[in-house]
Amino acid sequence: MSEVIYSLNGKFFKDFGVYISDSKGLLDKPKPKARKTYDWAEQHGKQIDLSPAKYDEREIELKGWIRGENWQKTKANFDNLMSEFDKEGLARLVVDFGKVLVYDVYLSDSIELNKTIRNGEIIGSFALKIKDPNPVKRTFVLKGNALNMAFTSPDWIVLNVDGVEENLKGIVNINKTIPNRVLSGQKYAGANAETTHYITLSGNIDQITGLTTNSEEVWKQKENKNESGNVPIPPSVTGAFSKGFNKGFRI
16 A cells, blocks of 8 residues: 655645544545425426536545654644645645645634643644535646646636646636745655646536646546546555554554
8 A cells, every 4th residue: 555645735744743544535526516406386306407516615634643852843843734724825735645636725624733642752633624615626747847738618717736726718728837846845755846746627627628738637537437527536545545544553
């Protein structure tokens, strides 16, 4: 099973002593939005609008723990990582287990850091609740800083490059140089991480036609596609996001 690496706006959780032991919502199918219904008194049952489903925002919960030399430093490291949610706009969460899952999220609940002591070591446990308001997306990886992408869409599409959003519609032609990513360190980043960029297209992506790009699509729709066209579930690594992925530590 691949090791799972979490980062938030380029800050790798492990650089701050933060470890994730359990997760919910990363691979689940989002909840469909309520459909329009028509209840005619003179007819049995109801008429339901069965046009293609639209989905509500994705709800994610990450449970984890943080260790440090002392409580002051442990709390400071945790607050440093969580401060990304204080910034304007969405925060980019990247979950990497060989392939990547990319979410653009906001904090949806308070975070309580619970202090415990295990074998003389100070440990803080927490539950992080976040939401991705654009749950249906296509994800691409670009190696290098020159992005070329073209497509046509009658609906507004959200292009997000390394956490920077742009709304696009109609005939779209993109040729731009992307700045290097700013990362918290290289230990967990991998080779050429500063020039590896994560790009998403979200919205009514089924309306996109004629897409060409020099980036590589991470989850091709023909590959293990689920009904929504959203992120397919990779069977060989699903366990990495469930109970027990705790590197031998239990709260």
